[in-house]
Amino acid sequence: xxxxxxxxxxxxxxxxxxxxxxxxxxxxxxxxxxxxxxxxxxxxxxxxxxxxxxxxxxxxxxxxxxxxxxxxxxxxxxxxxxxxxxxxxxxxxxxxxxxxxxxxxxxxxxxxxxxxxxxxxxxxxxxxxxxxxxxxxxxxxxxxxxxxxxxxxxxxxxxxxxxxxxxxxxxxxxxxxxxxxxxxxxxxxxxxxxxxxxxxxxxxxxxxxxxxxxxxxxxxxxxxxxxxxxxxxxxxxxxxxxxxxxxxxxxxxxxxxxxxxxxxxxxxxxxxxxxxxxxxxxxxxxxxxxxxxxxxxxxxxxxxxxxxxxxxxxxxxxxxxxxxxxxxxxxxxxxxxxxxxxxxxxxxxxxxxxxxxxxxxxxxxxxxxxxxxxxxxxxxxxxxxxxxxxxxxxxxxxxxxxxxxxxxxxxxxxxxxxxxxxx
Numbered sequence: 001x002x003x004x005x006x007x008x009x010x011x012x013x014x015x016x017x018x019x020x021x022x023x024x025x026x027x028x029x030x031x032x033x034x035x036x037x038x039x040x041x042x043x044x045x046x047x048x049x050x051x052x053x054x055x056x057x058x059x060x061x062x063x064x065x066x067x068x069x070x071x072x073x074x075x076x077x078x079x080x081x082x083x084x085x086x087x088x089x090x091x092x093x094x095x096x097x098x099x100x101x102x103x104x105x106x107x108x109x110x111x112x113x114x115x116x117x118x119x120x121x122x123x124x125x126x127x128x129x130x131x132x133x134x135x136x137x138x139x140x141x142x143x144x145x146x147x148x149x150x151x152x153x154x155x156x157x158x159x160x161x162x163x164x165x166x167x168x169x170x171x172x173x174x175x176x177x178x179x180x181x182x183x184x185x186x187x188x189x190x191x192x193x194x195x196x197x198x199x200x201x202x203x204x205x206x207x208x209x210x211x212x213x214x215x216x217x218x219x220x221x222x223x224x225x226x227x228x229x230x231x232x233x234x235x236x237x238x239x240x241x242x243x244x245x246x247x248x249x250x251x252x253x254x255x256x257x258x259x260x261x262x263x264x265x266x267x268x269x270x271x272x273x274x275x276x277x278x279x280x281x282x283x284x285x286x287x288x289x290x291x292x293x294x295x296x297x298x299x300x301x302x303x304x305x306x307x308x309x310x311x312x313x314x315x316x317x318x319x320x321x322x323x324x325x326x327x328x329x330x331x332x333x334x335x336x337x338x339x340x341x342x343x344x345x346x347x348x349x350x351x352x353x354x355x356x357x358x359x360x361x362x363x364x365x366x367x368x369x370x371x372x373x374x375x376x377x378x379x380x381x382x383x384x385x386x387x388x389x390x391x392x393x394x395x396x397x398x399x400x401x402x403x404x405x406x407x408x409x410x411x412x413x414x415x416x417x418x419x420x421x422x423x
Contacts, residue, residue, distance in 0.1 A: 025067065032061040037144075037418040043320075045399055045409035055083040056144045060106060070113045074127075078106035080144045106148055120156035127153070129168070129310070131188065132197050132229030135242045135270055138312030147310065151184075164188040166201075181206045200226040201309075202248075223248035223264055225309060236278065238286075241271040250303055266293045266306040270316075274337070283340040290316060294330025294359030304359075305330055318353045318375040320395045320414045330358030331372075345384040351377040363402035371400035392417040 040053040062076040079102050084094050093100040109125030128139035129149050140147045151168040166186040173180035186201035205221035227244030246266040274286030292306035305328045313324030317333050332355065339349040355372035363369050379393030397412035 027066045029064045029066075030062070031064075031423065032059070033420065033422050034059050035418065035420040037416055039414065039416045041320075041412075041414040042410070043322075043412050043414070045404035045406055045412065047408075047410060049410050051413070057081055057083055058144050062107075072111045074107060074109055074111065075105065076107040077103055078146075079103050082144075106146060120154050122155075123153040124151075126150045129153075129166070130312075131199060132242065133231065133240055134312035134315060135229070135268075136199065136225070136227070136244060137310050138315070140312045140314065142312070142314035149184075160191060160193050162190040162192070164190075170203075170205075195230055195232040197229040199228070200224065218251045218261055220251045221248070223250065223307075227268070236276045238274045238276070239271070242268060243270075244268040244306075246306060262300075263302045265302050266295075266304050268292050268306050268308075272335075272337070281340045281342060283338070286337040288333075288335045288337065290331070290333040290335070292326075292330045292332075292358060294357055295328050296359035296361070318351070318355075318395065318397070319377045319379070319393070320375060320397050320412060322375070322397060322412070323355065327357070328359075329361040329370075332356045332358050332370075346380065346382045349377075349379045351375075353377075364405040365402070367402065369400075369402045372403045373397055373399035387421060387423065389420045389422075390418075391420075 035058045036055065037057075038053065038055040040051060042049050042051040044050070057080075059079045060076055061078075062074065064072060064074045066072040081093060081100070081102055084092075086092050087098065087100045087102065091098045091100075093102070105126060107125075107127050109123050109127045111121070111123045113121050115122055126148050128147065129137045130139055131137040138147070149168045149170075151166065153164065153166050155162060155164040157163075164187065166184070166188075168184040168186070170182040170184055171180065172182075182203070182205045184201060184203050186199065188200075189198040191197070201224070203221055203223045203225075204219060206219050223246060225244055225246045227242065230239070230241045232239055244267060246264050248264045249261045250264055252260050252262055268291070270288070270290040272286050272288030274284050276282060276284045292308065293304050294306075295302075295304040305326065308324070308326045314321055317323040317331070323331055323333070334354045336352045337349070338351075339347065341347055353375040355374070356370045357372060358370075360368040360370055363371075375395060375397040377393065377395045379391060381389060381391035383389050392415070394415040395413070397414075399409050399412065401407055401409060
């Protein structure tokens with residue numbers, strides 16, 4: 001049903017674009033990005049842990065065709081690869097005659113700013129979704145691939161509020177006897193003067209991975225996530241906050257004979273308060289907390305562990321990306337951030353994260369604990385070369401013995417150097 005609505009909407013857009021009185025004059029612009037990054041890491045905590053290094057390359061080329069400032073088509077091609085890597089068939093891509101066939105469509109959509117005079121706007125196709133500071137929905141720009149969605153976005157502005165509505169198709173599988181679907185439906189309201197964004201999303205997972213059995217009509221997931229994002233600046237003080245509550249139900253059980261449902265009751269609370277000092281180097285000092293609820297009793301009838309949904313994980317919880325997933329014990333991240341401009345065109349940032357789980361977990365010595373560890377991140381970037389950003393940094397993670405699962409664990413290390421050119 002939703003798919004037919006999308007097709008009808010796209011058809012309407014095409015009709016409007018080709019209606020009498022609409023100018024055929026089209027403006028075409030081309031943009032792109034080439035980004036190369038090398039990384040070195042030692043993530044294992046064992047005493048004989050080895051150090052690995054690798055390099056990745058991401059190339060994007062975008063074409064935008066606009067008509068009358070109202071209708072536009074946007075296509076963004078992307079090639080994402082590890083230097084010296086192999087394709088999906090195991091064939092080397094560098095220094096050979098092999099065709100890696102690695103180019104993909106990162107974004108491709110049709111956009112109409114107003115379907116009729118003072119009417120809503122529409123975007124249909126494949127596109128990125130970035131909400132607020134990307135703590136709930138984000139495109140994960142750090143990733144060598146990045147996240148895109150396929151679906152439909154409608155929006156309209158009424159006075160000081162902009163409303164949005166989303167239908168996002170996470171998966172469709174019609175190759176089996178029973179159709180499998182995973183849809184995400186959502187609404188947002190941006191109150192610009194208040195620096196406030198309200199959101200609500202519903203996930204319906206009928207995918208074949210969980211619900212293919214004809215003996216079960218229980219969805220793998222029926223979950224609602226509702227919350228708010230807040231961002232304001234008062235002179236030298238800035239505040240950013242996110243709050244999300246999740247409810248609904250999820251399926252449990254190994255097969256159709258044991259399928260059942262548990263209720264969901266989980267939440268996220270995250271806030272950061274920063275102060276920018278008035279001097280030439282523009283130093284900023286900030287404190288923050290990121291709390292996602294956990295579940296220490298997986299056998300009861302309520303699931304209390306927060307799911308991080310589709311956020312830009314690398315921007316939060318430390319740059320080493322140990323905690324971008326959603327664990328049953330949740331996570332508490334208390335952070336200190338410092339940034340400054342030591343020289344014109346240069347930026348230095350330092351972050352300290354102290355991690356604990358929100359709920360107890362049982363470690364390798366069969367002890368209940370919340371201990372995790374501490375991470376320190378240092379990054380330096382410059383834009384002294386026009387059109388190019390050069391950045392690099394290093395991180396270390398000192399785990400607790402309980403979290404590492406070994407006695408006297410080694411410290412995790414990671415570093416990177418990245419060059420980005422936009423045109």
